Structures are given as structure tokens and as C-alpha cells.
Amino acid sequence: MTATGRGPGRPRSERAEKAILEATLDLLAREPGVAGVSIEAVAARAGVGKTTIYRRWPSKDALIVDALGSAKAPLPRPSGASARQDLTEIARALADERGRGHLRSFWNVLGGAEKHPELYARYRKDVIEPRCAMVREVLVRGVETGELRADLDIEVAMSMLIGALTPRNPRESFPDGYAEAVVDALFQGVARARE
Amino acid sequence: MTATGRGPGRPRSERAEKAILEATLDLLAREPGVAGVSIEAVAARAGVGKTTIYRRWPSKDALIVDALGSAKAPLPRPSGASARQDLTEIARALADERGRGHLRSFWNVLGGAEKHPELYARYRKDVIEPRCAMVREVLVRGVETGELRADLDIEVAMSMLIGALTPRNPRESFPDGYAEAVVDALFQGVARARE
Numbered sequence: 001m002t003a004t005g006r007g008p009g010r011p012r013s014e015r016a017e018k019a020i021l022e023a024t025l026d027l028l029a030r031e032p033g034v035a036g037v038s039i040e041a042v043a044a045r046a047g048v049g050k051t052t053i054y055r056r057w058p059s060k061d062a063l064i065v066d067a068l069g070s071a072k073a074p075l076p077r078p079s080g081a082s083a084r085q086d087l088t089e090i091a092r093a094l095a096d097e098r099g100r101g102h103l104r105s106f107w108n109v110l111g112g113a114e115k116h117p118e119l120y121a122r123y124r125k126d127v128i129e130p131r132c133a134m135v136r137e138v139l140v141r142g143v144e145t146g147e148l149r150a151d152l153d154i155e156v157a158m159s160m161l162i163g164a165l166t167p168r169n170p171r172e173s174f175p176d177g178y179a180e181a182v183v184d185a186l187f188q189g190v191a192r193a194r195e
Numbered sequence: 196m197t198a199t200g201r202g203p204g205r206p207r208s209e210r211a212e213k214a215i216l217e218a219t220l221d222l223l224a225r226e227p228g229v230a231g232v233s234i235e236a237v238a239a240r241a242g243v244g245k246t247t248i249y250r251r252w253p254s255k256d257a258l259i260v261d262a263l264g265s266a267k268a269p270l271p272r273p274s275g276a277s278a279r280q281d282l283t284e285i286a287r288a289l290a291d292e293r294g295r296g297h298l299r300s301f302w303n304v305l306g307g308a309e310k311h312p313e314l315y316a317r318y319r320k321d322v323i324e325p326r327c328a329m330v331r332e333v334l335v336r337g338v339e340t341g342e343l344r345a346d347l348d349i350e351v352a353m354s355m356l357i358g359a360l361t362p363r364n365p366r367e368s369f370p371d372g373y374a375e376a377v378v379d380a381l382f383q384g385v386a387r388a389r390e
Contacts, residue, residue: 031230031307084386107306111299112226113365124364139385149387156359156376157385163358164351169319170308181351189384190334190352191279192344 019046020053024067025105033108034116037064061119068109069127071102075134083142084187087161090135091179094165103170132158161186214241215248219262220300228303229311232259256314263304264322266297270329278337279382282356285330286374289360298365327353356381 023045078086113120142148218240273281308315337343
């Protein structure tokens with residue numbers, strides 16, 4: 001998950017890393033959003049020296065993108081058994097993410113996207129795109145195996161799945177069985193089956 | 196659209212109202228979001244006196260909610276001809292909204308939702324809920340007429356439609372035919388039809 005790609009450090013440095021990522025998310029969640037995050041502010045909040053941060057992250061952008069990535073649940077690797085099974089597991093992971101409590105951080109980064117285009121591009125590339133690529137891969141394989149319609153619009157199907165599982169409201173949480181219901185509706189469609 | 200429910204004023208006061216709503220959206224789009232909006236700041240930006248604002252909006256919250264509402268395209272009233280036709284028209288209106296350039300304002304309000312719970316509740320009630328209610332109404336009628344599956348999960352179907360048409364990226368715009376492709380996938384489902 002870290003931009004430096006280093007392996008896990010000693011326990012003490014892992015604790016410091018966790019504190020730094022949490023401090024970054026907390027600062028991002030405040031109203032000034034990206035503008036409220038500085039290496040100084042993160043260091044003060046995490047109780048570490050600035051050098052500790054610079055040793056791991058070469059820039060503020062790298063730190064913010066890693067912090068956002070750390071707040072996302074890792075999506076399960078598709079098993080390849082069936083598109084339905086793989087999409088159900090991905091949907092469950094997406095539904096569970098909602099409760100993680102960092103929505104404000106994400107919305108504030110989206111809100112600042114035009115003001116911080118390089119940071120936003122990096123966030124798309126490192127955090128969002130790999131997740132979209134995984135869903136696309138499952139859908140494409142499903143078309144190849146004949147489980148899914150040959151004329152399926154992959155981008156539309158991906159947007160329906162991810163869109164239905166993207167929180168639009170910071171209060172609500174998804175009811176039990178919601179992820180499965182989304183996959184079911186995605187597979188069957190809403191139209192009454194022709195007799 | 197206004198909180199006061201007054202009818203249209205004279206042209207000069209309509210111009211002032213438009214300037215006030217635009218100024219509010221512009222201030223909301225800045226990084227401090229809701230915290231950056233004050234009646235003083237809106238008055239200065241819109242080039243009107245504070246009294247002109249207070250005459251129309253009793254509070255800052257009422258002004259912000261009206262400004263957000265004014266940035267949403269009005270959804271077409273369902274004709275009742277068919278669920279498919281009505282959902283296609285709603286989907287087209289949602290897809291077109293994306294280009295309206297006020298995404299940052301919305302994200303910044305979402306980002307501040309926990310800090311400004313009353314404002315957020317009012318925004319949900321006045322701006323979001325009536326739109327959800329309209330989609331629900333079309334889906335329920337479709338089930339009643341037999342056009343849609345009797346066991347349809349209305350909330351799931353609504354989330355798939357609205358979710359797929361909610362911008363997740365401030366740069367992109369939806370390709371031509373996207374709204375229709377979403378409705379098509381929603382109706383048919385992604386699974387290959389059984390022979």
C-alpha cells in the first residue's frame with residue numbers, strides 16, 4: 001500500500017506508519033480538506049517527527065494517496081469460479097467499506113479535485129483504477145465463458161455495481177443482504193421475465 | 196425552488212436571486228465548503244445587500260439548500276406510459292446533470308455533513324428525497340402493471356439506476372447513449388438469457 005513499496009518495518013515503525021496514515025485521514029476529513037493537510041500538521045497530530053514521514057513518503061501527495069488507499073478495504077482476488085461468485089464477493093467487500101468512517105476524507109478530496117489535479121490523478125490511478133480493473137476483468141471473463149451476455153456493455157455493468165454500492169449518505173448503512181440483492185438484480189434485470 | 200415558496204418577482208429581483216444562488220454555489224465549491232459560506236460573503240460576491248438575501252432566505256442553511264437545489268436539473272415528471280420510458284427520461288436528465296459544474300459544491304456539503312447535521316438533513320429532505328421518491332414511484336407502478344418483476348427490490352433497483360448515473364469523477368462526462376445503456380442493462384440484466 002505504501003508509495004515507497006518497502007516491506008513491513010519493525011513493530012514500532014508500523015505503529016508510526018499507522019498513526020501517520022490515521023492523522024492524514026483525520027486532517028482530510030476537516031472542512032479545509034486537502035488544504036488542511038501539511039507534513040507539519042500530520043507530524044504534530046501523529047506525534048512523530050517530520051523526518052519519520054519524509055523517510056516513507058517523498059511528498060504530501062504520496063502520503064494523502066496512501067492514506068486514502070489504507071481506508072479502502074482490499075477487494076478479494078477473483079477466484080475465477082464464476083462471475084456471479086466473484087462479483088458477489090467484491091460487492092460484499094464494497095458494502096462493508098461503507099462503515100469505515102472516512103467518507104468525509106474522500107468527499108473532501110473529490111471536492112478539491114480541480115484545485116489539486118495531480119493529487120487527484122494519482123488517487124484515481126493508485127486507488128480507484130485498480131479496483132475498477134478488477135471488476136472489469138471479472139465481467140470480461142464472464143462474457144468469455146458465456147455466463148454473461150455477449151453484447152454486455154462492461155463499463156455500464158461496472159458502474160451499476162459500483163454505483164449501487166457507493167455511499168451517497170454518510171448516515172445510513174447498507175442492510176444485511178444488500179450486496180447479494182444488488183448482484184441478483186444486476187444478473188436478472190428488473191423486467192418481468194417473458195413467459 | 197425557493198424556501199420561501201414565493202412566486203417569481205420582478206426581473207431585477209430574479210437577477211438578484213440568480214446572482215445570490217450562484218455566489219453561494221461558488222463559495223461552497225471552495226475548500227472550506229460550508230464554513231466558507233456566510234451571508235456576508237454571499238452578499239459581497241453577488242453584489243447585493245445582506246437585506247436582499249434575508250428578505251428571501253431566513254437562514255444560511257435555507258440559502259445553501261436552495262442553491263444546491265437550483266444546480267440540479269429538474270427531473271421530468273413521469274408520463275406513466277411505461278416504466279421503461281419514464282426511467283429512460285429520468286436517466287437522461289441525470290446523465291445531463293453531470294456537466295453542470297457544481298460537483299465540488301455537492302461534495303463539499305457531503306464532506307461537511309457530520310459537522311452540519313441540520314443543513315445536511317434539510318438537503319436530503321428538500322433536494323435528494325423528492326428525486327428518489329419519483330424514481331420509486333415509477334418502479335412501484337411498473338411492478339403493479341406487471342412490466343417489472345413482482346419480487347423486485349425497489350431500493351436496490353433505484354440505487355443501481357441513480358448510482359450508475361452519479362458522477363464519481365469530476366473530469367469525465369458520460370458518453371452519448373449512456374443513459375439508455377444503463378436502462379437497458381437494468382431491464383435485461385447482465386446474465387446470458389437461458390435458451
